[in-house]
């Protein structure tokens with residue numbers, strides 16, 4: 077028997093008290109660990125979201141996103157000015173346009189549907205007048221105009237994107253990841269009338285690599301067929317920038333420029349510089365502001381979990397502290413006896429500390445089990461509650477919000493993938509926290525132990 | 538040889554001061570059995586606390602052997618209590634969740650006696666005070682008052698102290714058991730040449746001791 081074994085034995089002196097203490101303290105340690113897990117998991121997610129956003133700055137004509145809004149196209153002269161800004165490594169330029177039934181023989185692979193029909197009456201788009209109503213199948217749908225007299229059918233337009241970086245779909249309204257299915261990709265500086273076709277568009281029009289179709293009244297050769305992983309992009313035509321500019325008679329015009337920045341840290345400064353340089357002709361945005369908006373709820377969860385972590389550690393410390401103070405008060409006489417028969421303060425305190433550590437370690441074992449079981453569900457619960465208001469669905473018209481939607485979609489999917497993993501370090505943290513709690517708890521009781529006068533044993537009970 | 542000179546202990550309770558021990562001088566030779574008698578509140582327990590270094594005197598000196606214990610620092614006082622003093626209390630004061638054997642080994646642990654020696658000596662002592670092997674492994678709650686006080690005496694003797702201080706050791710026992718406990722104390726003290734100072738209210742017991750001091754309001758009354 078020594079100080080330590082006596083402390084361990086004393087921990088089981090009152091079995092009911094030990095059981096209730098260990099349960100309550102175990103819960104508080106378990107909650108601390110669950111919060112620590114949530115904190116780490118969310119932190120890792122924030123990092124990966126930030127990292128995945130990349131280091132690009134988008135330049136769009138002022139007031140235009142996709143095909144929504146209005147205003148004038150950017151010019152290559154304007155974009156040339158931002159190409160030379162510090163930290164800009166390269167620029168991807170693109171011009172998107174819509175083919176109409178009058179200048180192409182391509183048929184859209186997308187049904188108009190109810191969303192498409194909302195825009196059927198918009199000006200600037202060509203529709204095929206239909207002589208009669210009828211149950212048309214396939215692409216065209218029929219509807220009645222305001223007067224209810226004439227019927228026209230509406231076909232969603234096919235979008236053509238002229239790009240200096242054809243495989244980079246991030247500056248296309250449809251987004252997605254470019255996968256070449258057949259053929260080959262034209263050179264970024266090509267001026268030929270060649271095109272990459274989205275897979276569903278190609279199928280719909282029975283086009284293969286080497287086939288030709290008509291656009292802007294000219295013959296265009298299919299150079300390759302790609303899959304973007306989404307319906308919108310798979311209905312697109314990608315052509316060399318210069319070809320689109322020439323065919324559509326928009327020489328030097330751009331609808332989008334993506335500035336690639338040397339590092340994430342410089343994205344904000346490049347955004348400001350580009351905005352200043354271009355003035356009112358362009359809207360300059362960067363992904364990091366979007367990322368910032370999407371990680372904000374995650375950061376809130378991080379803060380909440382940190383506070384809960386601190387709170388539950390403090391609660392645990394208070395629980396063991398109160399219990400130890402109670403036990404010391406209860407055993408005043410015994411402490412006096414130990415001192416009277418030759419125990420030093422250090423030995424008595426050591427014995428109580430051993431008792432406190434035993435109680436806390438038992439609780440830690442329960443706490444680690446609780447934390448391991450509850451960590452993941454708690455993390456998911458926190459993340460789902462906080463992100464439900466964030467990942468806004470489709471915004472704007474057909475394509476207008478497309479880019480934004482995909483971005484949020486990506487992050488939303490990421491949130492669902494958050495996983496709080498119980499690692500060895502967590503168990504270590506748990507034991508360390510428990511040890512800390514035990515030491516704090518016994519430090520205060522040590523003060524009370526030191527105050528017990530050995531002469532008190534002489535007083536009648 | 539214990540030599541007490543002009544010993545004073547004053548407690549401040551609110552505005553008034555209680556002179557619990559008020560200028561006491563006396564001596565007890567080695568191996569002597571001395572008793573202290575006096576009314577309740579006369580300062581008997583306080584005097585024992587001072588002799589056992591549980592309390593520091595307000596003034597005066599206490600020499601035990603060649604040491605003036607009033608001049609010792611805290612660390613030396615702990616060692617003094619562990620090695621030189623054995624206490625027996627009215628309420629036994631055994632540690633409730635330790636067996637009789639473990640209770641007797643406890644002061645030896647504090648005094649740094651090797652583990653093997655502790656067990657051997659504790660068993661021998663408990664046998665001498667009359668506890669069976671089975672009783673030695675019981676916790677205090679499963680022993681009678683007289684048996685508990687026997688364990689307490691064995692515990693007091695465990696470090697072979699120079700001085701045993703007993704505060705009304707028979708106070709909680711019937712007179713027959715009380716007498717047996719006293720005889721045990723006396724006999725053990727004689728064989729180990731230990732000095733005993735005991736407080737008692739039993740005059741028949743006091744009459745059998747080598748020396749008797751009477752306290753009245755903290756002062757020694759000549760008998």
Ligand SMILES: Nc1ncnc2c1ncn2[C@@H]1O[C@H](COP(=O)(O)OP(=O)(O)O)[C@@H](O)[C@H]1O
Nearest residue numbers: 548550555557576577578579580581582583584
């Ligand atoms: N710690 C203390 N604080 C204040 N007064 C005390 C304290 N200890 C003892 N006294 C007082 O000292 C006097 C002597 O007490 P005590 O030595 O216990 O007497 P006895 O043991 O003879 O009954 C009593 O008046 C008691 O109230």
Ligand SMILES: [Mg+2]
Nearest residue numbers: 581582583704
């Ligand atoms: Mg008394």
